[in-house]
Amino acid sequence: MELEVLVEKFRNKDDKAFEKLYEMYSDNICGVINTIVKNTDIAQEICQDVFVKAWKNADSYNASKGRFFTWILNIARNAAIDEVRSKSHKNHKQNLSSDFFVNILENNDDLNNQVDAIGIKSLLMNLKEKCVQIIDLLYFKGYTQKEAAEELAIPVGTVKTRNRSCISQIRGNIAI
Amino acid sequence: MDIEKYIASGILELYVAGVLSDKENLEVAANAKKHPEIESEIVAIEASILALTKAAAPKNLTLKGYHDVKNRMSLPRDTKVISLAKEKSNWPTYLGWAASLILAVGFLWMYAENNALKSEINVASQTNTILERQIEAAKTSLEKSQELLTTIRDKDIQVVALGGQAADPNSFAKAYWNKREKKVFIDAQGLPEPPDGMVYQVWSLKLNPLTPTSMGLLEDFITDDNKVFALANPNESEAFGITLEPAGGSVSPNLEQLYTLGVVSSS
Numbered sequence: 461m462e463l464e465v466l467v468e469k470f471r472n473k474d475d476k477a478f479e480k481l482y483e484m485y486s487d488n489i490c491g492v493i494n495t496i497v498k499n500t501d502i503a504q505e506i507c508q509d510v511f512v513k514a515w516k517n518a519d520s521y522n523a524s525k526g527r528f529f530t531w532i533l534n535i536a537r538n539a540a541i542d543e544v545r546s547k548s549h550k551n552h553k554q555n556l557s558s559d560f561f562v563n564i565l566e567n568n569d570d571l572n573n574q575v576d577a578i579g580i581k582s583l584l585m586n587l588k589e590k591c592v593q594i595i596d597l598l599y600f601k602g603y604t605q606k607e608a609a610e611e612l613a614i615p616v617g618t619v620k621t622r623n624r625s626c627i628s629q630i631r632g633n634i635a636i
Numbered sequence: 637m638d639i640e641k642y643i644a645s646g647i648l649e650l651y652v653a654g655v656l657s658d659k660e661n662l663e664v665a666a667n668a669k670k671h672p673e674i675e676s677e678i679v680a681i682e683a684s685i686l687a688l689t690k691a692a693a694p695k696n697l698t699l700k701g702y703h704d705v706k707n708r709m710s711l712p713r714d715t716k717v718i719s720l721a722k723e724k725s726n727w728p729t730y731l732g733w734a735a736s737l738i739l740a741v742g743f744l745w746m747y748a749e750n751n752a753l754k755s756e757i758n759v760a761s762q763t764n765t766i767l768e769r770q771i772e773a774a775k776t777s778l779e780k781s782q783e784l785l786t787t788i789r790d791k792d793i794q795v796v797a798l799g800g801q802a803a804d805p806n807s808f809a810k811a812y813w814n815k816r817e818k819k820v821f822i823d824a825q826g827l828p829e830p831p832d833g834m835v836y837q838v839w840s841l842k843l844n845p846l847t848p849t850s851m852g853l854l855e856d857f858i859t860d861d862n863k864v865f866a867l868a869n870p871n872e873s874e875a876f877g878i879t880l881e882p883a884g885g886s887v888s889p890n891l892e893q894l895y896t897l898g899v900v901s902s903s
Contacts, residue, residue: 475706482702488685491692504700511705525661529682530654533689580691598653599685600692605655623653624646630684 467528471518478518482511485529489536495600496540506543510536537602585633591626598623642667643677652681777861784821784864792816796876798896803880804828809896811876813869820851820869820876827895829858830880837881838865839889840873843899848877853885875899 469477489510494503514521514532521531584592590612597603597611598619609616650656651664668675787793796811808826813819822838830836836854841847852867854860879886880893 475709478709479702479706482705485686486702487693488689491689495692508700508705508708512708515705515709524665525658526654526665527652527678527682529686530652534654580688583688583691595688598650598655599688603655605650608655620646620650622646623649624644627649627681627684630688631680634684634687 463528464523467521467523470528471521471523473515473518475515478511478515481528485532486511488529489532492533492536492600493540495596496537497543502543503540506539507536510539513539533599534602537600541602582636583630583633585636587626587629590622591629594619594623595626595630637667637671639671639673643674648674648678649681652678652685780862784862787814787821788812790814794900796898796900798876798878798898800826801894801897803893803895807895809878809898811898813873813876813900818868818870820867822854822865822867822876822878823863824854824857824865824878825863827854827857827863827878833883834880835883835885836878836895837885837889838867839877839879840869840871841875841877842872843874848889850885850887851876853881854878873900 466477466480470481486507490503490507493506493510494500497503497506510532513535517535521528593612594608597608598605603611605616605619609619612619614622647656647660647664651661656664664674664678668678792814794813794815796813798809798811800807804827807828810823810826812821812823814821820838824836827836836857838851838854839848840851841849849871851869851871852865854865857863875898877889877897878895879889879891880895881890
């Protein structure tokens with residue numbers, strides 16, 4: 461319930477509420493952007509841009525169409541993909557589809573000394589490659605159901621059920 | 637509505653991913669409001685994604701923080717910036733068109749200018765040719781004059797003045813006689829132009845007795861520029877006379893038409 465209040469205050473341009481939302485989600489947003497742009501400095505820049513953009517477009521958020529996190533996640537993915545497609549980013553010889561978020565997550569895990577964060581290895585424990593792929597496409601890369609189905613060469617209906625089962629496994633791993 | 641089945645369909649996971657259509661989003665949000673089980677399932681799914689995305693955050697570097705975002709929040713909305721950028725992106729296009737138009741006009745002007753210059757060059761080169769010819773003619777005439785002067789100044793030359801006679805007392809002529817080369821130059825500038833069908837004839841004369849010998853005709857008298865005529869004279873002349881004779885000349889002089897006469901001084 462507290463989240464709903466915060467988001468409603470944010471919609472009314474309450475910057476204290478927005479600061480709380482920033483604290484809640486900036487790491488996540490930055491994480492998603494990082495898996496796409498694969499450059500921590502650029503990821504941080506875009507991350508800040510995304511929150512500024514969110515503030516300026518606060519009135520366009522509609523709670524009846526989705527979660528606040530989902531909304532800002534969308535802004536973040538679009539901003540990151542725009543960056544990857546931009547000329548300046550191509551100079552870094554980075555590629556959007558060459559590898560999965562796990563590479564970043566695994567590298568990150570070595571540096572992970574935060575007590576409150578759950579290690580990536582424990583999160584993805586026992587997850588199959590096809591689970592990692594589908595989560596990467598749907599949550600980190602912003603593929604639609606149809607696009608993910610084409611990418612993975614599976615029926616559209618399977619995307620839904622497979623994703624559900626994969627997320628369930630992660631939830632199980634968190635609960636351990 | 638079978639809530640269990642609805643949850644199991646996997647639609648809530650896609651709702652959190654943000655990949656559903658607007659219509660599906662509205663449905664899920666409405667269902668979540670109606671059924672707390674659906675709402676809590678969504679929260680649980682979101683929590684797992686939050687954990688995953690948080691693990692992906694770059695932890696070796698810290699964010700600039702909220703104050704950086706806040707500083708930029710007061711700046712004008714992005715949409716305004718975008719519209720400005722759009723306006724900005726238009727003027728190079730206009731500038732490009734304007735530049736190409738100016739370039740085209742410039743080319744036309746240069747073309748016209750080039751043509752004008754070409755015709756000027758043509759005229760100039762024609763004038764040049766005419767001037768060159770005139771210079772050449774002048775040179776030739778100068779050479780001729782110098783040659784004439786040289787001839788007249790020759791030490792072997794004897795000058796004989798021919799005075800006007802009954803036919804035309806005002807007329808006069810001069811003979812420059814080079815005895816060694818047996819040549820006579822007649823300067824006939826002082827003679828009137830001969831009428832049509834008539835020609836001047838030069839005679840070498842012996843005085844005792846009076847014996848005329850034809851030296852030749854002053855042909856093309858009217859068209860000759862300097863009126864100096866070179867004639868051969870192998871005779872031992874004592875005097876020179878010029879008479880007007882019918883075209884082609886006569887065997888003996890018509891003394892009624894004697895224009896000039898001069899005696900060679902015996903030196």
